[in-house]
Structures are given as C-alpha cells and as structure tokens.
Amino acid sequence: MLDWRRVWAPLLVALALAALALGVLWHIGNNPSLALGSFARMGPGYWPALLACALLLVAAWLLWRDRPGAAATAARAADAAPACGTEVPADGHLQAALLTLLAVLAFALLAPKVGVAGATWLLALVAAWAADPRWLQALAVGSALTLACLALFVYGLQVPFRLLPP
Amino acid sequence: MSFDWLLALAGPALLGAGLGTLVGVLPGIGPAATMALLLPASFLLEPQAALVLLSGVYFGAQYGSSTTAILLKLPGEASGIVTAEEGHRMALQGRAGVALAVAALASFLAGLITIALVAWLTPALARLALGLGPADVAALVLLAAVALVCIGGQQRLKALAMLLLGLMIGLVGTDFGGGAPRFTFGLAELRDGIGLVPLIVGLFGLGEVLASHAGRHASVRIAPIGRIWPRRSELRASLAPALRGTAVGALVGMLPGGKTLLASMMSLALERRVARDRDQYGHGALSGVAGPEAANNASAQAGLIPLIGLGLPGNPAMAVLLGAFMLHGIAPGAVLFARQPEVFEAIIWGMLLANLALLVLNLPLIGLWVRLLALPLGLLTPLIVVIGVLGVFAQSRLPFDVALLALFGLLGYVLRKADYPLAPIVFGAVLGPIFEDNLRRAFMHARGDGLVLLAQPLVLPALALAALLLLWPLLGRWQGSDR
Numbered sequence: 109m110l111d112w113r114r115v116w117a118p119l120l121v122a123l124a125l126a127a128l129a130l131g132v133l134w135h136i137g138n139n140p141s142l143a144l145g146s147f148a149r150m151g152p153g154y155w156p157a158l159l160a161c162a163l164l165l166v167a168a169w170l171l172w173r174d175r176p177g178a179a180a181t182a183a184r185a186a187d188a189a190p191a192c193g194t195e196v197p198a199d200g201h202l203q204a205a206l207l208t209l210l211a212v213l214a215f216a217l218l219a220p221k222v223g224v225a226g227a228t229w230l231l232a233l234v235a236a237w238a239a240d241p242r243w244l245q246a247l248a249v250g251s252a253l254t255l256a257c258l259a260l261f262v263y264g265l266q267v268p269f270r271l272l273p274p
Numbered sequence: 275m276s277f278d279w280l281l282a283l284a285g286p287a288l289l290g291a292g293l294g295t296l297v298g299v300l301p302g303i304g305p306a307a308t309m310a311l312l313l314p315a316s317f318l319l320e321p322q323a324a325l326v327l328l329s330g331v332y333f334g335a336q337y338g339s340s341t342t343a344i345l346l347k348l349p350g351e352a353s354g355i356v357t358a359e360e361g362h363r364m365a366l367q368g369r370a371g372v373a374l375a376v377a378a379l380a381s382f383l384a385g386l387i388t389i390a391l392v393a394w395l396t397p398a399l400a401r402l403a404l405g406l407g408p409a410d411v412a413a414l415v416l417l418a419a420v421a422l423v424c425i426g427g428q429q430r431l432k433a434l435a436m437l438l439l440g441l442m443i444g445l446v447g448t449d450f451g452g453g454a455p456r457f458t459f460g461l462a463e464l465r466d467g468i469g470l471v472p473l474i475v476g477l478f479g480l481g482e483v484l485a486s487h488a489g490r491h492a493s494v495r496i497a498p499i500g501r502i503w504p505r506r507s508e509l510r511a512s513l514a515p516a517l518r519g520t521a522v523g524a525l526v527g528m529l530p531g532g533k534t535l536l537a538s539m540m541s542l543a544l545e546r547r548v549a550r551d552r553d554q555y556g557h558g559a560l561s562g563v564a565g566p567e568a569a570n571n572a573s574a575q576a577g578l579i580p581l582i583g584l585g586l587p588g589n590p591a592m593a594v595l596l597g598a599f600m601l602h603g604i605a606p607g608a609v610l611f612a613r614q615p616e617v618f619e620a621i622i623w624g625m626l627l628a629n630l631a632l633l634v635l636n637l638p639l640i641g642l643w644v645r646l647l648a649l650p651l652g653l654l655t656p657l658i659v660v661i662g663v664l665g666v667f668a669q670s671r672l673p674f675d676v677a678l679l680a681l682f683g684l685l686g687y688v689l690r691k692a693d694y695p696l697a698p699i700v701f702g703a704v705l706g707p708i709f710e711d712n713l714r715r716a717f718m719h720a721r722g723d724g725l726v727l728l729a730q731p732l733v734l735p736a737l738a739l740a741a742l743l744l745l746w747p748l749l750g751r752w753q754g755s756d757r
Contacts, residue, residue: 117691121688150717170432212663215663216674219667261664265318
C-alpha cells in the first residue's frame with residue numbers, strides 16, 4: 109500500500125498531467141478561434157499553448173525523476189514519514205471515497221428530478237454507509253443528518269431549495 | 275465606527291473562532307477545508323462579516339491545534355507538530371494545563387502585536403501598489419507564484435505542476451481579449467469559467483477529508499490536564515520567547531509562500547539557541563511552547579498583509595480567503611482602500627474580537643474541546659460531504675456545479691494520496707486570468723519590446739528576486755558537490 113502511494117500514484121498523476129497538456133495543445137491546434145497571435149499581440153491561444161508546453165515539460169520531468177527503480181524513488185518508498193507539505197496523514201480508504209463521490213454525482217443528477225430532500229437523503233445515507241458500513245446505523249445517521257442539514261439551509265440560512273419533486 | 279457595528283462583527287468573529295478551534299482540535303480536517311466549506315454559506319452574510327468569519331476560522335485553527343498537539347502529540351493542523359515536541363513532554367510530566375495556558379497566552383500576545391502590524395503596514399503596501407502598471411502586476415504575480423513553488427522544498431516540481439494545472443483551470447471561460455469562448459466545449463455553464471466555489475470546496479473540503487478520513491476510525495488516549503493557570507515565574511519566562519516568536523512569525527507570514535509550519539520551526543530553532551531554559555529541551559521546555567505558538571499565530575495573521583495589500587495569498591487558507599474576496603466582489607489592494615475602507619476596518623476589528631474570543635475559548639473552556647476528541651470521528655465525513663454539497667448547490671443552484679464538485683473532490687483525493695500540494699491549484703486558478711490579462715496588456719503597450727517592460731519600476735527587482743529563489747537550491751547543490 110505504501111509502495112502504491114509513494115511510487116505509482118505520483119507517476120499516474122504525472123502521466124495524466126502530460127495527457128492533459130497534449131489534449132490542450134491538440135484542442136488549440138484544431139480550433140481556429142484559438143489563434144496564437146504574436147508576442148506583441150497575443151491571441152486567445154497564445155497563453156494556453158505556453159502553459160500546455162510548460163505542463164508537458166514538467167510532467168515529463170516528473171515521470172523521469174520518479175520512474176520506478178530510480179534511486180530517489182526507492183528512498184521515498186522506504187521512507188515511511190509523511191512527505192513535506194502534507195498536513196494530515198492521508199489514510200482514507202479508496203472504496204469509501206469513491207462511493208461518497210458517486211453519491212455526490214447522483215445528487216447532481218437527482219436533485220432537479222426528485223427534489224433536494226430526496227437527493228440529500230440518498231447522499232447522506234450513502235456517505236454514512238461509506239464511513240461506517242452498518243446498515244441500521246447508516247440509516248439513522250443519514251436520516252438525522254438530512255433533517256439537520258436541510259433545516260440548517262432552508263430555515264437557518266433561508267435558501268429557497270425546491271425540496272419535493274416538481 | 276459604532277457599537278452596533280462592532281456588535282454585528284462579534285457574531286461572525288465568535289462563530290469563526292469557535293469553528294476554527296474545533297477543526298484545529300479535530301485531526302483530519304484543516305482550516306482551509308473548513309473555510310472552503312463555509313464559503314458558499316458566507317454569501318448570505320455581509321462581505322465584512324463573511325471575511326471576519328473566514329479569517330476567524332484560520333486564526334482559531336492555530337490556537338486549537340496546540341490543544342491536541344500538547345495533549346495527544348496529534349496536532350489537528352500542520353504548525354502544531356512543532357509545539358507537540360516540547361508541549362507533549364510537558365503533558366507527560368503532568369504540566370499539560372500550564373503548557374496549554376502558555377500556548378494560548380503567547381498566541382494572544384502575538385495576535386495583538388500582529389493586528390497592529392497589519393493595520394499599519396497593509397494600507398501602506400496598497401498605496402505603494404497604486405502606481406503599478408500591468409507589467410509590474412504581472413511581475414509581482416510571477417514572483418508570488420515562484421515563491422509559492424519554491425517554498426515547497428522537496429515538492430518543488432510537484433508544486434510547479436499543480437500551479438500550471440491551476441492556471442489551466444483558470445483558462446476555461448471567455449477570452450477577455452476578443453470574447454472568444456475558450457475550452458468551454460459548448461457548455462453554457464462554463465462560459466463564465468469554472469466556479470471557484472466547487473473548485474475550492476471540492477479540492478479542500480471533499481478531497482482532503484475523504485483522503486484523510488473516509489472509512490477510518492480514530493481512537494485516542496488523552497493526557498490529564500492538571501493545573502491550568504501558570505505561575506508568575508512561568509509567565510515571565512515565556513514573555514521573551516513569545517515576543518521573539520512573534521517577530522519571526524510576522525516576518526515569515528508576510529513573505530509570499532510563508533507557511534505557519536515554517537514560522538513555528540524557525541522559532542523553535544531560535545529558542546533552542548537563545549532561550550534561558552535551553553538545557554531543558556527534550557524534557558519539556560516552556561519556551562519551546564511559547565515561541566512556536568506565538569510564531570504560528572503571528573504568521574497566520576501577518577499573511578493578511580500581502581493578501582489584502584496586494585491580493586497575493588501565501589498559503590492554502592489565504593488562497594481560499596482570496597477566493598472569498600473575489601466572490602464577494604471585493605478586489606484586494608489599493609481599490610479596496612479607495613472604495614471600501616470600511617471592509618479593512620471591519621477585518622481589523624474582527625481579528626481583535628476573534629483573538630479575544632479565542633483566549634476565552636481556549637483558557638477556561640479547554641476541557642470542553644478535549645472531550646470532543648472522544649466523539650466518533652468517522653461520522654465527520656458524511657456531515658462534511660452533505661454540508662459541502664448543499665452549500666455548493668445553494669450558491670449557484672446549478673446541478674452542473676455539484677458534478678464539478680464531485681470531479682474536483684476526486685482530483686483532490688487523488689492528488690493528496692499522491693502527495694501533491696493543493697494550494698498552487700487555487701493560486702493558479704484565481705491569479706491566472708489576472709496574470710494573463712496584465713501580461714497581454716503590458717506586451718501590447720510595449721509593442722513586444724522587452725526592454726520597455728524591464729524599465730517599469732517593479733519588473734526588474736521582482737524578476738531578479740524570482741530568479742534568485744529559483745536558482746538558490748541549484749547554488750546549494752553546486753556548493754554541496756564541491757565539497
């Protein structure tokens with residue numbers, strides 16, 4: 109697990125950044141509205157293209173520096189202490205996080221269709237279950253959380269949510 | 275300024291201080307995340323009250339982190355790690371109460387001095403910035419960006435990558451030069467750019483909390499507190515370290531990229547060398563609590579000077595606060611002092627009130643916060659998720675923004691797991707458009723002539739300083755390989 113976090117996760121992020129930079133460059137190249145212009149008169153595509161090139165360079169550098177087998181990478185993998193700059197230990201579980209984020213996405217899809225009350229209940233239920241997978245407790249916590257948060261937003265903060273289905 | 279006006283600020287200051295202490299005590303959720311979660315709700319407040327609330331959270335977290343650092347050696351916020359060193363040793367000797375009281379009093383003293391400094395220096399800085407042209411502004415933003423990246427230490431390259439990612443996020447929207455849509459992919463929701471609220475709440479609120487907490491149960495053992503009020507001799511011994519810590523903290527806090535952790539570390543290093551009780555280090559030295567605690571509070575509050583004076587944030591929490599300024603339609607810098615001087619006045623008084631509230635919250639009520647640690651922390655995640663989602667949805671009423679929130683939550687989760695810093699993303703997304711606008715105008719005015727640009731008052735010094743910051747580590751390595 110430590111190995112995954114310290115060696116593979118940073119590499120995957122670097123790879124994704126490189127892909128993003130290439131995608132942006134491709135988009136600029138295929139989009140006549142994003143003209144580059146010149147140094148003195150920068151077009152709408154100039155600064156984005158500059159950024160994408162820089163990001164590509166940095167991502168390539170990161171991929172090379174952190175390649176598996178490099179001395180620095182091995183040292184980091186062996187080093188159990190949190191890297192500088194991390195403020196709290198990052199040891200949340202992937203499944204729980206993904207499930208919670210899916211519930212957030214579901215809220216975005218459901219809120220306009222079934223109203224905020226139903227969407228919030230589902231969100232709270234799934235988030236509570238992801239935090240502690242015991243059904244009865246999740247049901248109680250999720251329902252209580254829904255009531256409390258909706259009361260806070262609708263009555264406390266006076267936000268005009270449409271609670272029920274249209 | 276009237277009594278009613280002050281009273282209207284007292285509520286947000288107290289609420290912010292209380293929430294800040296709470297998240298400072300609870301491990302796993304930091305001040306930036308809390309400020310992010312409060313961002314949407316702060317729309318319902320007056321801009322002054324909202325800014326006081328958010329800064330109160332930040333200051334409160336600095337006080338609160340000392341509590342768990344001393345009692346558990348488990349700080350809720352980064353800078354507490356330094357206090358934990360000597361403070362927890364004091365707790366193990368049964369002197370936890372004294373350590374807690376000295377930490378709170380040192381923080382309070384540092385707070386008072388730094389507020390005066392903020393009130394005095396910020397308007398001067400903003401006045402200086404008044405005569406700056408687009409080239410100067412672009413150079414200053416560049417300097418701040420370089421400082422933010424360089425302060426990352428081992429993570430310099432990762433911070434740079436994150437800065438570039440943030441700048442790219444800032445690209446989405448309408449090009450202000452010609453009005454052409456950029457990277458909107460035909461989506462009407464993206465025409466005004468990616469919302470700052472889903473970005474900040476997603477990265478710091480959801481992402482951070484999920485990365486550190488999802489599905490995890492914490493259980494803790496707490497040291498007994500014992501006598502709280504320090505003896506007069508203990509107070510006298512803490513005064514000089516606290517003052518030295520304040521000086522170090524205020525200096526570090528004003529620098530772009532200045533981190534509270536760095537301030538505490540520098541203060542501890544200083545105390546180890548000059549404090550009268552330096553032979554006690556390793557056995558619970560009082561100066562090792564007073565100095566770093568004063569330093570982290572001073573640096574947190576001094577971070578407001580470049581933020582309000584120039585619009586340049588030095589750390590994640592300040593980046594979120596800059597987002598709050600922008601969202602409330604307040605431009606930090608000279609414009610603020612010209613058009614809305616009452617906002618700055620309110621922030622100063624709010625800081626004072628927050629510090630007073632924090633002294634009360636952290637001295638007589640300390641036992642209350644400690645008891646909170648016995649709560650099931652696993653239930654924190656669903657609460658934060660629901661509040662985050664409802665907050666974002668309440669702010670724009672767009673389901674699209676909630677989907678963005680999920681996306682940035684995932685991004686924040688992955689990046690935290692991979693040890694990438696998140697603050698440069700917000701910095702890039704907020705300041706990127708400002709930088710591009712000024713850069714393009716500068717080059718247009720100079721007709722592409724670099725020499726004309728270099729002749730602007732701040733361009734050369736700012737660029738030279740940025741180059742120095744960039745080359746410093748290389749210089750060190752070169753000297754190291756020489757030996």
